[in-house]
Amino acid sequence: MVWALHPRVYESKDWATLIFILALALIVIARTAFSSRFNDYIRLLVSDKYTKIYRDSSHLWNGFNILLFLVNLVSFSFFIQLVLDHYGLGEKKDWMLFTRIFTGLTVFILSKFLIEKIIAVTFDIEELIDEFNLQKVNFRTYIGLLLFPVSAIMYYGDYATNSLIIIIIGTLLLINLLTYLFYLKIYQNFVIGKLFYFILYLCALEIAPYYFIYYLITKN
Template sequence: MEPIARTFEQTDWITITLMVSLLFPLIAKSIYYTRFINFIILPFNNKYITMYTKKEKLFNWFHFQMSVFQIINTTLFIFFIWRSYFNPTEAKNPYIFPLLLAGVFLFITAKTMVQLFNGFIFNSYNTFNELIFKKLTYLNYAGIVLFIANIFLAYVFIDSQIVIIIALILFFIINIIGWVTVLRNYQKFISSYFFYFILYLCALEIAPLVIMGSFLK
């Protein structure tokens, strides 16, 4: 019985984290039911993007709640990657998850602020606001995939590398759909600032992935 007790102790904080994260979409669904339903079918129907890109600002309560849900589950998924691939012993440190959570939050916040600042520089704040809204919407949707993966990694296929790979593939597919949507809708705007767009991709999209990979190692 002792090994079972230890297993439950190790998953207690993960269970609490998953339950806390789940509160945010549940609250969002109860308050914004129609919007939530449109959000759920996002990869198969762009009705959500069409309805809310112009209508809503980037900073609204529904978007905020889904972003918190996504940030928590992205952090937990990164934790599972680290524990499974790189450093299972260090993952037992109680400060690791809070540090990862702070890092993910600061990165997404800083990245969004830099993008909005670029909107002011190029006198295209509204365009950048819409572009960021679309990208973050798809990123938030990918948080649902990570939430499901986290459940499997915590309780069913514990630290399974196959689950991690499948989740990563789905995560990138959803975000690629988002990027294709952005490129299709803003191709004229992007072509006008193509050089700066390439710099943006290198500095804010590719470089962070390289840095994160180095950190996990």
């Protein structure tokens, strides 16, 4: 009798846990490497100290923002997948679906940023758009931090309901609206001088892309 020996392979199938841990590690790195900045950042919604200190557009793609941007991508990708799962349009445990959402979201944001830069240079409003993008990054990565534990709880606890999803989406839209109002308050003199181009920018790159995404999702 011949005994066939096969090596036992231990493989974690919980890919979501690994990604959540990696995202948490990024937050810890940001907190450790930029402790003073992080402490100011977490008070972003109640204090304007952070925006006053780091208002220069050179801060847009530094290490701190890149770390939080990656966390933001993870948070929103999971939330989108949970919403799709709740409405029967996907499966929350499908790692391939998460990969597609994460990749699509990354390409969308970076492509939108590149187009914005081209338009800003064309219409000579580069300074305005760079500072506006910095404010958007600040607030939207902040939203990603808030959404991170919510997505984790919803993923493992099956707490997703119509009411909860609507409340979360409504809160996200409200914070985005506050971002625009906050920016207009700070740079109102500069914006008024180039009001036509700024409105054109908002319609073309801040409203139209999301409308078309919504249209394609509901249409499909």
